[in-house]
Structures are given as C-alpha cells and as structure tokens.
Amino acid sequence: MKDDHQVNHVKISKGMKISDFIEEMGNTGVLGAGRVYRATKLLSEMIEDPELNIFLSVAGPMVPGGMRDIIADLIKKGIIKVIITSGANLTHDLLESFGGSHYRNYGFDDEKLHDSGMGRIGDIYTKSEDFEIFENEINHILEKIASETEITSIQEFIYHVGTQITDENSIIKAAADNNVPIYAPGIIDSMLGLQLWMFNQSKKLCLDAVADMHQLSDIVFESEKVGAVILGGGLPKHYALASNLLKGGVDAAIQITMDRSETGSLSGAPLEEAKSWAKARAGSNLVTVIGDATVLFPLILAGALDLVDSGENE
Amino acid sequence: MSKKVVEVKTLKVGKYVILGGEASKITSISTSSPGKHGSAKARVEAVGIFDTQKRSIVKPVDTKIDIPIIDKRTGQVLALMGSDVQLMDLETYETFEIPIPDDLRDQLLEGVEVEYILAMGNKKLMITKG
Numbered sequence: 001m002k003d004d005h006q007v008n009h010v011k012i013s014k015g016m017k018i019s020d021f022i023e024e025m026g027n028t029g030v031l032g033a034g035r036v037y038r039a040t041k042l043l044s045e046m047i048e049d050p051e052l053n054i055f056l057s058v059a060g061p062m063v064p065g066g067m068r069d070i071i072a073d074l075i076k077k078g079i080i081k082v083i084i085t086s087g088a089n090l091t092h093d094l095l096e097s098f099g100g101s102h103y104r105n106y107g108f109d110d111e112k113l114h115d116s117g118m119g120r121i122g123d124i125y126t127k128s129e130d131f132e133i134f135e136n137e138i139n140h141i142l143e144k145i146a147s148e149t150e151i152t153s154i155q156e157f158i159y160h161v162g163t164q165i166t167d168e169n170s171i172i173k174a175a176a177d178n179n180v181p182i183y184a185p186g187i188i189d190s191m192l193g194l195q196l197w198m199f200n201q202s203k204k205l206c207l208d209a210v211a212d213m214h215q216l217s218d219i220v221f222e223s224e225k226v227g228a229v230i231l232g233g234g235l236p237k238h239y240a241l242a243s244n245l246l247k248g249g250v251d252a253a254i255q256i257t258m259d260r261s262e263t264g265s266l267s268g269a270p271l272e273e274a275k276s277w278a279k280a281r282a283g284s285n286l287v288t289v290i291g292d293a294t295v296l297f298p299l300i301l302a303g304a305l306d307l308v309d310s311g312e313n314e
Numbered sequence: 315m316s317k318k319v320v321e322v323k324t325l326k327v328g329k330y331v332i333l334g335g336e337a338s339k340i341t342s343i344s345t346s347s348p349g350k351h352g353s354a355k356a357r358v359e360a361v362g363i364f365d366t367q368k369r370s371i372v373k374p375v376d377t378k379i380d381i382p383i384i385d386k387r388t389g390q391v392l393a394l395m396g397s398d399v400q401l402m403d404l405e406t407y408e409t410f411e412i413p414i415p416d417d418l419r420d421q422l423l424e425g426v427e428v429e430y431i432l433a434m435g436n437k438k439l440m441i442t443k444g
Contacts, residue, residue, distance in 0.1 A: 117348060117349070128349050128350065131348070131349065131350055131351070132353045134352065135351075135352030135374070136353075191351065191352075198372055198373065201372070
C-alpha cells in the first residue's frame with residue numbers, strides 16, 4: 001500500500017482484474033473509492049477469521065435485482081452463519097423457485113403495466129401469472145406444513161418451506177440444506193405473509209413471532225465474534241444489530257446503503273451510531289459504503305474472495 | 315346431509331355460505347383481478363343466520379367452499395312459552411321449541427302458521443304466514 005497520506009490517482013488498464021481494481025481504490029483511499037477498499041478488506045478479514053460468524057442482512061429488492069445466486073452461493077460455501085431478511089426477498093426467491101422470473105425492459109407506463117398484469121420495482125418487472133403459480137405452489141407447501149404442526153417459529157417455518165423446494169438455485173433451499181437459519185421478523189408484510197393469512201382462514205398455521213429470539217440469542221452468545229454485512233436498511237438491519245445487544249454489540253460491520261442520515265432513521269444511520277447503543281462494540285471495525293448494493297456488493301465480494309484466495313491477510 | 319361444496323365464483327348475494335362453521339347469508343361480494351396476490355379473488359361478507367355475527371373470507375374464485383343446505387319448512391304454533399315458541403312441523407308432525415325473534419313476537423298466536431328454516435342442525439323462525 002502506497003503512502004497513506006497521499007491521494008493517488010486511480011489507474012485503469014484493459015483486462016484489469018478485480019483485485020487490482022480494488023487495490024487502485026485503496027491507493028486513492030478517499031470518498032467512495034476509499035470506502036469500497038476498506039469494506040473489501042474488512043469483508044475478506046471477516047471471511048477468513050475462523051472465530052467470526054457473519055450475519056448477512058438483506059433488505060430492498062435484492063432477489064429481484066439479480067443477487068439471488070450470490071446469496072445462495074455464500075450459504076453453500078459456508079461463509080454465512082445467519083441470514084436476516086424481508087418477507088419480500090423470500091417471496092421473490094420462491095417466485096423463481098416455482099418457475100417464475102423477474103423481467104426487464106418493459107417501460108414505465110404504470111397504468112398500462114397494470115392492465116397487462118405486470119408490477120414494477122424500479123426497472124424490474126413481475127408478472128401476475130408467476131404470482132398465480134406461486135399462490136398454488138405455496139398453498140401445497142402450507143398444507144403439508146400445517147398437516148404436521150399448528151404453530152411454528154418464523155425461522156422454522158422458512159426452514160420447512162426450504163425442505164419442500166427442489167430448485168437448486170433457491171436461497172431458502174440452500175439455507176435449509178446447509179443449516180443456515182433465516183430470520184424474517186417482518187415476514188407477514190409480504191405476499192408470502194398474505195398467502196399465510198388466507199390459508200389460516202380455513203386451516204390453522206400460526207407463526208410464533210417471539211420464538212426465534214432465543215435461538216438467535218444463543219447463536220450470538222455462542223459466537224466468539226460476530227460480523228454484520230448489511231445490504232440496505234430496514235427491519236433486517238435493526239434485527240441484525242439489536243440481536244447482538246446483550247453481548248455488547250457486533251465486532252465488525254459493513255453496510256451498503258443509499259439511505260440518508262439526516263432523517264435520523266436507522267436505515268440511513270452511520271454504523272458508528274450503533275456504538276452508542278452497544279449494538280457495535282467500542283473499537284469495532286465499521287465501514288459504510290454509500291451506493292447501490294446491486295453494484296457494490298458483487299464488487300466488494302469479488303474483491304474480498306480474491307483477497308482471501310491470495311492469502312494477503314496472513 | 316347439511317352442507318355441500320361449490321366453487322367460490324358461484325356464490326351470490328342473498329344466498330348462503332358456511333363461514334367459521336356458521337351458516338351465513340351473503341351480504342356482499344367484491345372481486346379483485348389477478349395480481350401480486352395471485353389469482354382472481356372474491357371477498358365474501360356474510361351474516362350468521364343463527365348468531366347474527368358478521369364474518370368475511372377472501373378466497374380465489376376458482377377454489378371450493380362449503381355452503382349450507384337450507385331446508386325451508388312450514389310449521390304451526392302450538393304454544394307460546396316465554397321467550398320460546400313450541401312449533402309442530404306440518405309435514406313431519408315433529409314438535410320442538412325455538413326462540414321467538416323480536417320482530418315476530420306480536421304476530422305469534424296459537425294456531426298461526428309459520429315458515430322456519432333448518433340448516434346444519436339448527437332451526438330459525440323466519441316469518442308468519444297468513
């Protein structure tokens with residue numbers, strides 16, 4: 001690493017490797033480039049540290065936005081200990097598991113989109129036919145789960161759903177197969193939650209909202225160290241940090257967000273703020289990267305995995 | 315046989331459906347086109363025949379639902395017994411007691427013919443005749 005009181009200008013060359021690109025970010029070391037470098041370095045250290053468990057918090061349209069494979073892969077590689085996410089990401093994972101897709105290039109005439117049965121998420125689209133198949137398939141799964149139990153914790157429920165999925169690319173299936181718990185405290189607020197409500201009109205399948213706290217707390221206490229990787233904000237961000245409260249906070253955290261800090265909301269709050277709550281330890285290594293997680297997380301992850309492979313952290 | 319299965323899309327306001335285990339008269343049906351929530355759905359509101367409780371259910375129009383088999387029968391008032399009235403079914407001659415609805419209290423006299431319904435093992439006095 002060059003003299004760290006100097007801003008060195010970024011050098012780009014043809015056929016550049018990601019690891020060299022990240023190194024250039026580090027040589028510059030300021031603004032977003034500096035954050036990307038520091039996040040990459042920190043992520044590679046978190047991955048390599050055998051005593052550190054990574055909690056991955058996923059909010060926003062990450063699955064619709066193309067991040068499904070990356071997340072499923074991280075689970076299969078054993079890099080993630082715990083996933084905390086929204087009901088929406090679970091729903092969209094299931095949508096694809098049942099044969100549906102997410103689409104692009106259908107324009108912005110929202111009333112016309114509605115008439116053609118399409119919903120828009122930014123410049124991503126869904127088709128109502130895919131949701132009809134989702135409704136059908138998930139109801140078969142709910143029947144199966146309800147035939148064995150009337151009440152289940154949210155994490156267990158997601159696990160049971162995962163055991164019924166056959167799509168090898170599914171995040172929920174990967175988590176179930178690899179014993180990675182998925183927590184979704186806001187699960188009811190999603191199409192998965194909607195289907196669960198409608199199902200409960202005729203047959204009982206109750207979600208015990210409190211039941212997961214104990215298991216998650218046990219994981220925190222049994223971990224030597226905890227590192228949080230936070231994509232976006234929302235409920236998942238808070239749940240990831242607050243679950244570490246009793247133990248004094250996370251030991252390291254990376255957040256990628258475009259939320260602003262001026263409103264005081266948690267989503268836009270800098271990670272440093274967490275130290276005041278003991279959601280992050282004093283002296284913990286915290287990096288916030290400002291930007292779009294669909295660009296920055298693949299980039300930072302690619303860089304981190306390269307660093308891990310190259311043994312640079314030894 | 316007290317109930318049968320029909321498709322949700324065949325339900326109509328004024329007809330009957332079983333909600334929460336109670337035979338109920340449908341008061342409104344609103345439908346949503348297919349969308350994020352899945353296939354086309356109907357939201358059915360109904361009032362319990364015997365408990366007058368309002369209930370609702372939301373289901374895809376192509377799914378099945380139970381409806382009560384309503385038996386409309388004629389009876390004759392045998393005796394008034396406080397809050398109940400003793401009736402005799404004019405076809406089976408079976409006698410039984412059922413509660414007097416408030417709106418019919420003044421019209422019930424011995425010998426008067428009435429219409430009552432039989433649904434899911436329960437009986438309810440509906441109107442007097444003649």
